[in-house]
Amino acid sequence: MEHLDAIVIGMGPGGEVVADRLLAAGKRVAVVERELIGGECGYYACIPSKTLIRPPEVRQDAVEAAALDRPGLDWPALRAYRDRMIRHLDDSEQVQGYRDRGALVLRGEARVVGRDPWRVAVDGREYTADHVVVATGSSAVRPPIEGLDALGPDRVWTNREATTLTEIPGRALVVGGGAVAVELGQFLARTGSRVTLVQRGDRLLGREEPRLGELVAEQFARDGVTVRPGAQVESAAADGDGVAAVLDSGERVTADVLVLATGRRPRGDGLGLDALGVEADRGALAVDGHCRVAPGLWAVGDVTGRALFTHVAKYQGRLAAANILGGDRRADYTGVPRVVFAHPEIAGVGLTAAQARERGVDAVTAEIDLPETLARPWTHATDPRGTLGVVADRDAGVLVGAWAIGPMVSEWINTAALAIRARIPVGYLIDSTPQFPTFNEGYVAALEQLGL
Numbered sequence: 001m002e003h004l005d006a007i008v009i010g011m012g013p014g015g016e017v018v019a020d021r022l023l024a025a026g027k028r029v030a031v032v033e034r035e036l037i038g039g040e041c042g043y044y045a046c047i048p049s050k051t052l053i054r055p056p057e058v059r060q061d062a063v064e065a066a067a068l069d070r071p072g073l074d075w076p077a078l079r080a081y082r083d084r085m086i087r088h089l090d091d092s093e094q095v096q097g098y099r100d101r102g103a104l105v106l107r108g109e110a111r112v113v114g115r116d117p118w119r120v121a122v123d124g125r126e127y128t129a130d131h132v133v134v135a136t137g138s139s140a141v142r143p144p145i146e147g148l149d150a151l152g153p154d155r156v157w158t159n160r161e162a163t164t165l166t167e168i169p170g171r172a173l174v175v176g177g178g179a180v181a182v183e184l185g186q187f188l189a190r191t192g193s194r195v196t197l198v199q200r201g202d203r204l205l206g207r208e209e210p211r212l213g214e215l216v217a218e219q220f221a222r223d224g225v226t227v228r229p230g231a232q233v234e235s236a237a238a239d240g241d242g243v244a245a246v247l248d249s250g251e252r253v254t255a256d257v258l259v260l261a262t263g264r265r266p267r268g269d270g271l272g273l274d275a276l277g278v279e280a281d282r283g284a285l286a287v288d289g290h291c292r293v294a295p296g297l298w299a300v301g302d303v304t305g306r307a308l309f310t311h312v313a314k315y316q317g318r319l320a321a322a323n324i325l326g327g328d329r330r331a332d333y334t335g336v337p338r339v340v341f342a343h344p345e346i347a348g349v350g351l352t353a354a355q356a357r358e359r360g361v362d363a364v365t366a367e368i369d370l371p372e373t374l375a376r377p378w379t380h381a382t383d384p385r386g387t388l389g390v391v392a393d394r395d396a397g398v399l400v401g402a403w404a405i406g407p408m409v410s411e412w413i414n415t416a417a418l419a420i421r422a423r424i425p426v427g428y429l430i431d432s433t434p435q436f437p438t439f440n441e442g443y444v445a446a447l448e449q450l451g452l
């Protein structure tokens with residue numbers, strides 16, 4: 001039986017970072033992947049969705065900038081570029097790349113079949129290792145909608161069918177109100193689909209500051225998306241080539257496709273770990289601050305159930321690799337930005353005001369309208385919109401949360417992320433000199449309003 005320094009199970013962004021670092025340190029590493037090296041992110045999530053969103057975004061920017069006409073959208077050309085970005089669902093170059101760097105590349109479903117030492121079975125063969133890293137990601141949740149399972153993937157899409165779509169559906173019923181629903185719902189609406197979004201909670205992006213949900217709903221109204229908050233789909237059935245859904249209110253909605261955007265379930269069960277004394281909690285493997293599950297067993301990425309983002313998977317990957325190599329790095333999630341790549345972009349970081357108060361923080365908040373306060377929105381667009389909110393700890397004099405909707409927020413939210421993580425005093429932030437004219441100038445204006 002072959003013995004390795006480490007076996008990495010699942011080669012999405014989290015697994016890749018661990019494997020890359022251990023290989024660079026000269027370790028003997030096996031990587032196991034049952035589908036495609038690059039994971040959900042590379043083929044069915046972040047990369048295709050951001051690639052698809054970009055042309056409608058540029059088109060809208062052109063419409064909103066002075067003196068430009070509305071550019072046309074060539075769907076077959078966009079589809080072809082998306083296919084190139086997802087490597088035509090072919091990872092042979094990635095497989096070869098890992099082999100060239102000395103990795104043992106195992107294609108297939110891994111199961112953990114023993115411990116002391118850890119033993120992993122793939123395709124009928126077993127391997128032992130000093131360290132096993134579980135990086136198996138998450139799957140789309142299928143809510144209990146009557147009749148759903150009788151409908152095939154041509155009528156019911158998860159993120160997989162949605163991000164690899166070949167035609168824009170005439171009508172789409174999007175179920176959910178999180179990042180996936182907002183990004184995909186707006187993309188479909190802006191490429192010509194008539195979109196109805198059914199959301200269980202009372203507002204979009206329910207984990208963010210409530211005000212942000214209101215502003216997103218206003219944007220969706222401008223995009224012509226029909227939003228049904230506080231509603232659920234009870235049943236779905238075939239209707240011609242499409243689907244007819246009945247909501248709990250009794251309303252009937254027909255569409256060409258029903259798009260599930262109802263959350264993700266970590267893939268920590270089904271690996272055989274429960275038989276070895278390691279239980280998953282609703283699919284999630286609990287990790288300590290070092291990303292360790294048990295001695296010699298590590299987990300990174302969505303499977304940990306902690307902030308399901310690629311940047312978190314990569315961060316945990318860097319930590320786990322450092323710790324396997326003898327380091328002592330502990331995770332700190334206080335400044336993790338949460339970006340929704342809608343147009344305009346949406347972001348939150350740190351705590352909402354309510355979360356801060358629940359933790360006993362004397363929270364003080366401010367909100368600024370970006371066009372009322374700054375020059376940059378007006379050099380960017382003729383009828384600009386955008387809002388920045390900040391949440392500070394009055395006693396400590398530091399920022400504990402921030403949220404924004406506006407152009408390029410995905411970039412400038414990092415100013416707040418760093419300030420929150422490093423507990424940079426608000427007075428120091430106010431004394432900084434963000435360049436003119438930028439959206440970053442908004443922080444000085446918002447923080448001054450706190451009156452700390």
Ligand SMILES: Cc1cc2nc3c(=O)[nH]c(=O)nc-3n(C[C@H](O)[C@H](O)[C@H](O)COP(=O)(O)OP(=O)(O)OC[C@H]3O[C@@H](n4cnc5c(N)ncnc54)[C@H](O)[C@@H]3O)c2cc1C
Binds near residue numbers: 036267341
């Ligand atoms: C539509 C959509 C858009 C998104 N956009 C963004 C974004 O813009 N930015 C962002 O930060 N996050 C985004 N996310 C979230 C992001 O995709 C995940 O957080 C990220 O993919 C997690 O990486 P991971 O390495 O944990 O797992 P994954 O990317 O899920 O990879 C896990 C891999 O493990 C493999 N695997 C599973 N079980 C086994 C097994 N038993 N044996 C062998 N292999 C196995 C799988 O085949 C897969 O390749 C998006 C998600 C969705 C659904």
Ligand SMILES: NC(=O)c1ccc[n+]([C@@H]2O[C@H](COP(=O)([O-])OP(=O)(O)OC[C@H]3O[C@@H](n4cnc5c(N)ncnc54)[C@H](O)[C@@H]3O)[C@@H](O)[C@H]2O)c1
Binds near residue numbers: 143341
């Ligand atoms: N830009 C990004 O970084 C990005 C983009 C997409 C996804 N992601 C990540 O992927 C993960 C999954 O995203 P998501 O949007 O699928 O999940 P989510 O958990 O963020 O949101 C799920 C939404 O679906 C709603 N919902 C659940 N069941 C429902 C039902 N039966 N009927 C109606 N509504 C229902 C919930 O109320 C919630 O609004 C998230 O953790 C997210 O952070 C990140």
